[in-house]
Amino acid sequence: xxxxxxxxxxxxxxxxxxxxxxxxxxxxxxxxxxxxxxxxxxxxxxxxxxxxxxxxxxxxxxxxxxxxxxxxxxxxxxxxxxxxxxxxxxxxxxxxxxxxxxxxxxxxxxxxxxxxxxxxxxxxxxxxxxxxxxxxxxxxxxxxxxxxxxxxxxxxxxxxxxxxxxxxxxxxxxxxxxxxxxxxxxxxxxxxxxxxxxxxxxxxxxxxxxxxxxxxxxxxxxxxxxxxxxxxxxxxxxxxxxxxxxxxxxxxxxxxxxxxxxxxxxxxxxxxxxxxxxxxxxxxxxxxxxxxxxxxxxxxxxxxxxxxxxxxxxxxxxxxxxxxxxxxxxxxxxxxxxxxxxxxxxxxxxxxxxxxxxxxxxxxxxxxxxxxxxxxxxxxxxxx
Numbered sequence: 366x367x368x369x370x371x372x373x374x375x376x377x378x379x380x381x382x383x384x385x386x387x388x389x390x391x392x393x394x395x396x397x398x399x400x401x402x403x404x405x406x407x408x409x410x411x412x413x414x415x416x417x418x419x420x421x422x423x424x425x426x427x428x429x430x431x432x433x434x435x436x437x438x439x440x441x442x443x444x445x446x447x448x449x450x451x452x453x454x455x456x457x458x459x460x461x462x463x464x465x466x467x468x469x470x471x472x473x474x475x476x477x478x479x480x481x482x483x484x485x486x487x488x489x490x491x492x493x494x495x496x497x498x499x500x501x502x503x504x505x506x507x508x509x510x511x512x513x514x515x516x517x518x519x520x521x522x523x524x525x526x527x528x529x530x531x532x533x534x535x536x537x538x539x540x541x542x543x544x545x546x547x548x549x550x551x552x553x554x555x556x557x558x559x560x561x562x563x564x565x566x567x568x569x570x571x572x573x574x575x576x577x578x579x580x581x582x583x584x585x586x587x588x589x590x591x592x593x594x595x596x597x598x599x600x601x602x603x604x605x606x607x608x609x610x611x612x613x614x615x616x617x618x619x620x621x622x623x624x625x626x627x628x629x630x631x632x633x634x635x636x637x638x639x640x641x642x643x644x645x646x647x648x649x650x651x652x653x654x655x656x657x658x659x660x661x662x663x664x665x666x667x668x669x670x671x672x673x674x675x676x677x678x679x680x681x682x683x684x685x686x687x688x689x690x691x692x693x694x695x696x697x698x699x700x701x702x703x704x705x706x707x708x709x710x711x712x713x714x715x716x717x718x719x720x721x722x723x724x725x726x727x728x729x730x731x732x733x734x735x736x737x738x739x740x741x742x743x744x745x746x747x748x749x
Contacts, residue, residue: 367498369712371745373452375472378407378464379424379460381641382665383462384416385545389733391421391746393741400424401452403443404432409581411613411638441576450475458744459483460516463489473511484743486516488542490662490684493728498642502722504529514743518542518663519685525662541687541731542691549645549672552634556649564650565610574606577675578664579644582614587657587680587700588693589616589623594657594706596627608633616723646708648673652717653710658683671728676713676720678706688731694723 376383379402387400402540405426406414417424434441449472453459459476461469476483485507501520507515507529515537517523523539556563569575574593580586598604610620610633617635624633639647641648648654654670656679665686667677673686677695679685691697696709713720 369378369395369397370458371456371743372396372458372460373456374398374400374460374462376400377403379414379417380410381412381414381416382542382544384420385444385548385732386543386736387422387424387556388420390737393737394468396420396744397687398739399452399456400421401449402426403430403435403446407432408434408441409597409614411581413457413640429451432476444729445470452693453481454479456481458484459694459738460484460486462486463510466467470506473506477511480551480655482744483512484514485512485518485519487522487526488662489516490521490660491528495608507533509533512536514538516540516739516743518683519687522662531610538743540736540739541730542665543669543733544665544668545674545675546672546728546732548641549669553649556645560649563646567607567646567650569607569650570605572605574653575607575651576608576659577611577647577654577670578609578655579647580656580664581612582610582616582620584615584616585659585661587659588620590657590700590706591655592620592623592627592629592633594703594710595629595633595704597707598710599629601709604643604711604714606632609641609651611644611647611650613638631741644669645673648675653678653713654708656680656683657700657706659677667684668728668731671724673726674721676717678709678713682707688727690727691722694720694727 379400400422417576420532425446427446430443430445432441433444452584453476459481461473473483507526509532515526515533517526517539523537526533526537578588578591582588595608621635626631648670654675654677656664658680659682661683667685667688670677677689679689679697680700681697683698689695691698695735698709700704
């Protein structure tokens with residue numbers, strides 16, 4: 366009987382999306398894996414994590430890891446984790462999901478000393494590494510001495526890895542951060558016949574365009590630019606629309622103040638964070654999803670919206686170019702141009718039906734099996 370390769374995934378938390386991925390990876394019988402997380406949830410996340418009570422895979426929350434939060438800032442790191450020493454010794458391959466914010470740098474060195482195969486699953490970009498210190502730390506971390514291979518979340522992240530380590534060209538595997546397409550598609554098909562009723566409940570009039578943003582209210586999401594463009598759409602282009610900002614975060618009051626000052630209360634609504642069932646009502650009611658981020662290596666909401674047949678308008682700093690085909694299922698605009706942002710929204714709304722259908726087709730190619738096969742290849746094949 367062929368011996369299974371044993372993998373240990375080290376991560377900060379297990380998100381609902383990664384849970385779906387791990388539940389798929391279970392079906393790959395030549396891989397035996399466990400997931401170690403530093404925490405069940407983090408302060409800036411509001412996901413329902415009840416799925417942890419009923420997983421198909423083995424996981425553990427490290428009890429000797431402690432969250433260290435910076436005063437007056439929504440930033441934190443993890444310290445501790447000596448229990449990982451024994452855990453690492455039991456596995457063939459250690460996959461670090463990110464890592465510089467928690468115990469990664471220390472335990473990747475320990476893994477190397479134990480002669481384990483190590484893989485960095487990177488999810489940062491040039492934009493996220495925006496300080497001298499971050500660049501210095503990342504350059505030390507993303508190198509061949511520490512890792513045998515690298516996994517990149519999309520082309521945006523791959524470019525970042527190769528910028529810091531050009532010699533890693535043959536060691537980087539590109540994957541797309543897939544979601545459970547069937548879950549979202551089934552919900553879409555169930556709600557689609559009720560779209561007009563749902564739009565009525567959301568107070569979107571028949572002749573109004575529904576514009577949607579979903580995400581945390583933090584600086585990098587650049588939501589204030591969307592509010593500014595909404596003012597232009599209303600006053601310069603006389604667009605009849607209703608915009609929903611769905612999420613929570615430290616900038617909520619500041620964004621509401623901007624809406625008030627621009628007299629856009631009848632056009633823009635701030636909606637608290639929504640779990641899947643309720644969030645899907647906004648996807649089905651909208652005509653367009655907007656991602657104005659100054660940096661966002663791979664916005665998960667892009668794939669959710671595409672499963673609901675929505676066109677996408679995103680900035681050129683959001684890592685969506687692998688699945689947002691400019692002029693096919695939406696537009697990528699230059700983040701420095703407010704006019705380009707406004708025109709991209711107007712053009713996408715005009716072609717919403719065709720773009721939405723294209724979104725549904727494109728997202729079919731982004732699935733968990735492709736990610737699982739990449740993991741399988743990395744684990745089973747010899748180190749390059």
